[in-house]
Amino acid sequence: MRNWIYQALCAIILDQVYSNLYLRDHLDSCPKKDRALATRIVYGTIQNYGYLNYAIDQYAQKKVDKRVRILLAMSLYQLFYLDKVPAYAIVDEANQICRKISPKSRGFVNAMLHRIKKDQIHLPDDPLESLSIQTSLPLWLIRMWNAQYGEKRTQQMAWASLKILPVYVRRNPIKASSQEFEEAGWEKVNGDLYRYPKNDVAHHPFYREGKMSVQDLGSYQIACFVDAKAGMHVLDACAAPGTKSMAILERMKDQGSMTCIDIHPHRVKLIQNEIRRLGVHHAKAFVCDASEIDDLGVYDRILCDVPCSGYGVLARKPDIRLRLKSTDMDTLIPLQKKILESCAAHVKEKGQIVYSTCTINKKENEKQIEAFLQSHPNFSLMEEKVLFPNDQADGFYMAKLEKES
Numbered sequence: 001m002r003n004w005i006y007q008a009l010c011a012i013i014l015d016q017v018y019s020n021l022y023l024r025d026h027l028d029s030c031p032k033k034d035r036a037l038a039t040r041i042v043y044g045t046i047q048n049y050g051y052l053n054y055a056i057d058q059y060a061q062k063k064v065d066k067r068v069r070i071l072l073a074m075s076l077y078q079l080f081y082l083d084k085v086p087a088y089a090i091v092d093e094a095n096q097i098c099r100k101i102s103p104k105s106r107g108f109v110n111a112m113l114h115r116i117k118k119d120q121i122h123l124p125d126d127p128l129e130s131l132s133i134q135t136s137l138p139l140w141l142i143r144m145w146n147a148q149y150g151e152k153r154t155q156q157m158a159w160a161s162l163k164i165l166p167v168y169v170r171r172n173p174i175k176a177s178s179q180e181f182e183e184a185g186w187e188k189v190n191g192d193l194y195r196y197p198k199n200d201v202a203h204h205p206f207y208r209e210g211k212m213s214v215q216d217l218g219s220y221q222i223a224c225f226v227d228a229k230a231g232m233h234v235l236d237a238c239a240a241p242g243t244k245s246m247a248i249l250e251r252m253k254d255q256g257s258m259t260c261i262d263i264h265p266h267r268v269k270l271i272q273n274e275i276r277r278l279g280v281h282h283a284k285a286f287v288c289d290a291s292e293i294d295d296l297g298v299y300d301r302i303l304c305d306v307p308c309s310g311y312g313v314l315a316r317k318p319d320i321r322l323r324l325k326s327t328d329m330d331t332l333i334p335l336q337k338k339i340l341e342s343c344a345a346h347v348k349e350k351g352q353i354v355y356s357t358c359t360i361n362k363k364e365n366e367k368q369i370e371a372f373l374q375s376h377p378n379f380s381l382m383e384e385k386v387l388f389p390n391d392q393a394d395g396f397y398m399a400k401l402e403k404e405s
Contacts, residue, residue, distance in 0.1 A: 053073065259296065332364065336364060353401045366397075
């Protein structure tokens with residue numbers, strides 16, 4: 001099992017394969033009895049990779065090979081956080097893997113795993129620097145959050161990014177009755193959203209039959225926030241993979257129309273697959289650049305779930321933290337503005353745009369809306385919400401804008 005975990009982490013960290021896609025495509029090759037633990041170790045190592053590397057660097061007296069570093073990190077994660085796994089088994093398996101990847105490093109790996117103790121790792125005195133290391137988040141992000149939201153909220157968000165979140169599924173009311181879900185014994189959370197007790201959603205008959213979809217609590221709230229009614233014409237401007245689009249259409253009872261666009265052809269195929277799987281009849285998906293919409297008419301509702309930095313979904317998508325750069329916003333913010341302005345030209349009078357992101361960053365959220373309203377006096381802000389990440393759900397932002405007569 002641990003060799004499988006090691007190979008998974010090398011693919012995710014070195015080859016930059018998305019963790020959820022790697023697990024989707026390769027988890028079947030891991031022994032069934034070990035899959036839950038293997039998934040936990042993969043995600044846990046990625047979530048804590050910065051802290052684990054800090055511990056390695058504090059004890060290492062030499063430069064550590066990148067593949068040996070991954071082996072040390074996954075082993076230390078187990079030693080630090082998994083009480084039920086015997087330490088001798090972790091060290092023994094690490095030695096066996098090291099024999100294959102770097103035989104000359106076996107003594108070093110063995111010594112490091114015996115020397116490094118979690119309660120003896122020295123942290124900086126500065127509270128923000130210490131928080132950055134402990135939560136494996138870059139210091140620039142911690143400082144930005146602190147400036148925007150204050151120290152208490154920053155602490156809460158940083159620690160929430162390390163949580164293992166519940167799995168939620170959305171009932172498709174077109175195909176499944178609430179009684180079917182109640183008989184399954186799942187906890188109802190919000191509307192048609194339920195807490196799913198396992199990690200095997202794609203293998204469940206309800207999923208294969210189009211009776212349910214995976215959706216985060218905050219993502220579902222955005223779909224509800226759009227508040228589209230049966231018979232309305234709705235555009236989802238950055239729709240892939242179609243989760244919010246389908247939730248909106250299901251709430252419309254598949255009456256009206258849902259137009260889904262995305263700039264990437266392979267991601268449009270994901271939406272088309274969802275349309276078929278869920279059995280809805282009034283949705284269409286095609287390739288289109290949301291920043292340059294043309295000849296698509298006007299709509300009662302438009303969802304602009306724009307590309308963003310993803311700071312709100314670090315718990316659900318832990319490999320984002322492996323690639324975080326402070327310069328990401330430099331290209332994202334102008335693109336977000338362009339998409340919002342492009343969509344504004346396609347809203348009916350008294351129609352509404354919902355602008356949303358999965359990030360917690362005022363520059364991409366509140367400041368974008370403020371700038372848009374200043375340059376578009378025919379729109380007014382009806383409502384905005386910030387869903388801060390916690391131990392149950394990821395973080396999101398949403399704002400509802402109405403076009404005046």
